[in-house]
Amino acid sequence: MASGPTVNIRRDVDDKFYRYRMPLLTTKIEGKGNGIKTVVPNMADVARALTRPPAYPTKFFGCELGAQTSFDEKNDRYIVNGAHDANRLRELLDGFIEKFVLCKSCKNPETDLVILKSGRHEEIIRDCKACGERTGVDMRHKLTTFILKNPPVKSKKDKKRNNAGTAAASVGGSNSPTHDTEDAEGADQIHDAAESDDELTRKIKAEAAELNPETAIVKEDWAADTSPEAVKQRMKALESSMAAVGMGDDDGSDEDVNSPYTQLGKWVEENRDDVESPKVFSVELYKKVQEFGIEKKHKTLLVLMQALFTEEATTEIKSYLVLFKKMVTSERHQKALLGGLERLVGLMQPSLIPAVPKLLMEFYQADILEEEVITQWGTHVSRKYVDKDTSKKVRKASEPFLKWLAEAEDDEDDE
Incomplete structure (x- = not known):
């Protein structure tokens, strides 16, 4: 970010420790008469702090002022025709932030713009990374037309999701779009996210099987044994594993049935089936964890x-x-989550073994598990959480997802 004075992204927040800051917008008047124009020298730095393309706020100024705008991204030159006071543009920038950056729910600027398409209808939403909510923008504003024609450039992870032919599911159940890179300027065009999560799982399994038939997973080999004895054994395994996560060493050697972890596990099991709303139960569960x-x-x-x-x-x-x-x-949290996944599918619910790629995909798309952590876990058998054979079987089941990650990385390198 360029040197110079900075201000809170939300200028209504009078807190010098507010974590979200941006450079103070500066202007420079050039030309005379009919050729006079206002240049914003640090627009690229301001836009970077807002995680938006600099053309968006520049165009927003033009829409609000009824003025022509121009951008030279190569030379970081952003222009609004006419002479405009810096304070006026700062006020307009506040409006842009309110309408196209801040989450409508939590007022946090940590959002991404996502374009959803349903038939001929297109909608722009703000996907909040802080609270998980997805809130729409006012589609009546003129800037939305510009955004639809010039959609945000995808991140590295978005490209991988697109290569898989899937869209990340929002907390509310909406589907985010997939994109193609087809236009001459490299801007991403929107098309329908036609594949469901189940279709994705089948697809990555099929693709992996074509590359290496040994990686195909046969669900019948993992059919859950529902006999009373098998259920009893699985419950015993869960109780043992719960106790093994005592307050002692990291390897879980201390088996304390009175530890908070064991008590938490029992509380969740006793209350999960009475859930009316998972969202409400999540709040109650987090309060219990804090307790x-x-x-x-x-x-x-x-x-x-x-x-x-x-x-x-x-x-x-x-x-x-x-x-x-x-x-x-x-x-460390990610590794513990993966350890819990091993125990879930390897000990408690063997019928979920074929679903390991899908479960990993959900956590990966939600930015909970990172690619490096998944790859390292998937290629190193460990006896930390389960026995060695179970560890191998779970990782074997994860191979289609691991192959997809590797192939997506190769595709990016080629690009």
Whole structure:
């Protein structure tokens, strides 16, 4: 970010410790008479702080002032025709931030613009990374036409999702779009997200099987044994694994049945089936975790993965992604979550083995699990959370997703 004075992105927030800041917008008047124009020298830096293309706020100024605008992205030169006072443009920038940056729900600027298309109808929404909410913008504003014609450039992860032919599911159940890079200037064009999550899972399994037939997963080999004895054994395994996550060493060697982790696991199991709203239960669950004083502990993720989900985990997981996103704050947390996944599908719900790629995809798309962590986990068998054979089987099941990650990376390198 360029040197110079900075201000809060929300200038109505009078807090010198406010974490979201941007350079103070500056202007320079050039030309005379009919050729007079206002140049914004640091527009690129301001836009970078807002995570928006600099052409968007520049065009917004033009819409509000009824003036022509021009952009030279190569030379970072952004112009509004006419002579305009810096304070006036700063006020307009506040309007742009309110309408196209801030989350309507939590007023946090940590959002991405996403274009949804349904038939001929297109809608622009703000996808908040802070609270998980998706809120629409006023489609009556003239700037929306410009945004639809010049959609935001995708990030590296967005490109991978597009290569898989899928769209990330929002907390409310909406589907975000996929994009093609077809126009002459490299701007992404929007098309329908036609494939469902189930179709995605089938697709990546099929593609991986074509590359290496040995990676194909046969669900029949993992059919859940529902006999009373098998159920009893799985419940015993869960109780043992819960106890193994005591307050002792990181390897879980201390088996304390009275530890907060064991108590949390039992509380979740006793209450999860009476849930009327997963969102409400997420709040109650987080309060319970705070009550035990383990909301920042990585072992908490290990317990939640085992206790929260049932054989319907592939559908249940979407409702709890916001909770996991709030609690997973480090690589250590991610590894504990993956350990919980091993125990969930390897010990408690063997019928979920074929769904491992889909479960990983959900966490990956929600920015809860990082590519490097998944890859390292998937290529190193470990006995930390389950026995060696179970660890191998779970990682074997994850191979289609790992192959997809590797191929997407290769595609980006080629580009």
